Amino acid sequence: MSIIESSILLFVVGSAAGFLNVLAGGGSSLTLPVLIFLGLEASIANGTNRIAVLVQNISAVHSFKQESYTDSKLSFKLALLTLPGAIAGSFAAVRISNEAFEKILGIVMIGVIISLLIPMPKQNKISNTNKLVSVPTYVAMFVIGFYGAFIQVGVGFLLMAALHYLLRVDLVRVNMHKVFIVLIFTIPALIAFILTDNINWTLAISLSLGNAFGAWWSAKVSVKKGEGFIKMILIAAVLIMALKLLKVF
Numbered sequence: 355m356s357i358i359e360s361s362i363l364l365f366v367v368g369s370a371a372g373f374l375n376v377l378a379g380g381g382s383s384l385t386l387p388v389l390i391f392l393g394l395e396a397s398i399a400n401g402t403n404r405i406a407v408l409v410q411n412i413s414a415v416h417s418f419k420q421e422s423y424t425d426s427k428l429s430f431k432l433a434l435l436t437l438p439g440a441i442a443g444s445f446a447a448v449r450i451s452n453e454a455f456e457k458i459l460g461i462v463m464i465g466v467i468i469s470l471l472i473p474m475p476k477q478n479k480i481s482n483t484n485k486l487v488s489v490p491t492y493v494a495m496f497v498i499g500f501y502g503a504f505i506q507v508g509v510g511f512l513l514m515a516a517l518h519y520l521l522r523v524d525l526v527r528v529n530m531h532k533v534f535i536v537l538i539f540t541i542p543a544l545i546a547f548i549l550t551d552n553i554n555w556t557l558a559i560s561l562s563l564g565n566a567f568g569a570w571w572s573a574k575v576s577v578k579k580g581e582g583f584i585k586m587i588l589i590a591a592v593l594i595m596a597l598k599l600l601k602v603f
Contacts, residue, residue: 360392361560368564372410375565376533376572378588379510380595382407385561386507389554398554400506401547404540405558407506410565411537417573423530432517432531433538435492436499440539443503444546457600464596467589491520495535502536503543509536511592525584529576533569 355363367388371381382403389399418424494516502509510532517528547553576584 355392357556360557363388363392364557364560365564365567368406368410368561368566369568369571370564371406372413372565372568372570373572373575374568374587374591375407375410375510376414376529376569377576377584378591379512379514380508380591381410381510381565381568382507383595383598385565389557389561392557394554394557397547397550397552401544401550401552402554402558402561403506404544404547405553405555406561406565408537408540408544409562410569411533411540413566414533414569414573415537417570418530418533418577421574421577423526423573423577425527425530426534429531429534430538432491432495433535435495436502436535436539437542439496439499439501440503440542443500443505444543461596461600464592467592467596471589488520491516494520499539502539506540506543508595511588511595514588525581525588526576529573529584533573 364385367384371384373381374384375381385403385406386399389402390396394402498509498513498516501512513532513535514525514528517523517531518525521528521531523531
């Protein structure tokens, strides 16, 4: 496949991944196989994908700001909580087989679906995003930072579930915080991939442009369509990924 054909393919796949990542998650499950298909080793594909993830979330943060959805103070505080885990995850080696890992992740994804189907009590749902961050939130952000920096795939699902139930905010604001948090905790992992020369910069540019476009568009859809639409897309995306990980199809 020529470089032009590869670039077009990556832009299209990146657009779909960026759109899905902002609304729900799992976009890296589309981009990583394509990068490997184009001849990259798994580690280089993983590093190349992090460039696109970083650019994607810069675009999404800007798009949410254009739609007057922003709470930088709380987003930044939550993002900082993920950094210790992200730094550890960037250099950690997980001693578990791929098969066992995929089964565990599939079960976690099913748990996310179940949690999303359970309505939050109205009296507990708050709109004040300046709510004091609790101890469980500190723990959750550390774990999510570690997982996101090490693997990335599916971290959006876990982050949305954590923010939705720990902070008691609607899914539109969850997405607003999510893209900022992922932007920040991607940086330590990206630095590690750059230092170990695990990035194909040519393919990263095409993929990043696609991810940025999809993310910009998705943020606007997220605001306009609201929580009900986000929950529908999220449940469908998590279910498909969980069934695939559990090798149902």
